Amino acid sequence: MKNIFLKIWRWIRWPLLVLVGLILIFTALVIWRAEILIGEEETKADVERIHANKLTWSDINGELPPEPDSAENNETLAGVDVNTNGIRDDVERAIYLKYKSSPRTVIPMLQYAKELQMEFTEVYNSETLVAVMEEESRGYSCVDTDKQRDEVKNFVFNTDLRKNERENIYRKYMTSWGIPNVEACDISL
Numbered sequence: 001m002k003n004i005f006l007k008i009w010r011w012i013r014w015p016l017l018v019l020v021g022l023i024l025i026f027t028a029l030v031i032w033r034a035e036i037l038i039g040e041e042e043t044k045a046d047v048e049r050i051h052a053n054k055l056t057w058s059d060i061n062g063e064l065p066p067e068p069d070s071a072e073n074n075e076t077l078a079g080v081d082v083n084t085n086g087i088r089d090d091v092e093r094a095i096y097l098k099y100k101s102s103p104r105t106v107i108p109m110l111q112y113a114k115e116l117q118m119e120f121t122e123v124y125n126s127e128t129l130v131a132v133m134e135e136e137s138r139g140y141s142c143v144d145t146d147k148q149r150d151e152v153k154n155f156v157f158n159t160d161l162r163k164n165e166r167e168n169i170y171r172k173y174m175t176s177w178g179i180p181n182v183e184a185c186d187i188s189l
Helices: 002-052 089-099 103-121 126-142 146-156 160-173
Strands: none
Touching: 002 126, 089 103, 089 146, 103 126, 103 146, 103 160, 126 160
């Protein structure tokens, strides 16, 4: 009886090993594909959230945040945002304090700053970079002058770390994209 089992085993062991190997490869491929699909769904949700992240009156009405500690603020790319409105506190303060007598200037500049700031908080692939750049193009269009646009960029990208990270993000994730045909300003004045 033992000999019969040994003979049978000799004949079926290689096909059985091949079948087990194929099952393992198929399982690995299914898991890999599922992870890709989950990642695509997460990216899609993040892109929708980026496009929905608009400047609101509650973001700009209220108390100005305190001046952040410079060392703490420049320790990370995102910096300090105590009031969690998506605008780094030092940038928010600089824009407001310089142009506080002109809400028509402050509000678009804050929108643009918020959108530029998303490069540090939202971008992790080409799709999220495109979404952020589409939003940035809206803010860019909303700000009146090139001087003010450059000023906002200088406030947001105020350290070598931030400038270099922006370059790295562009180098790593840049792809072609178009300017969306949507309203430029989040808050109409």
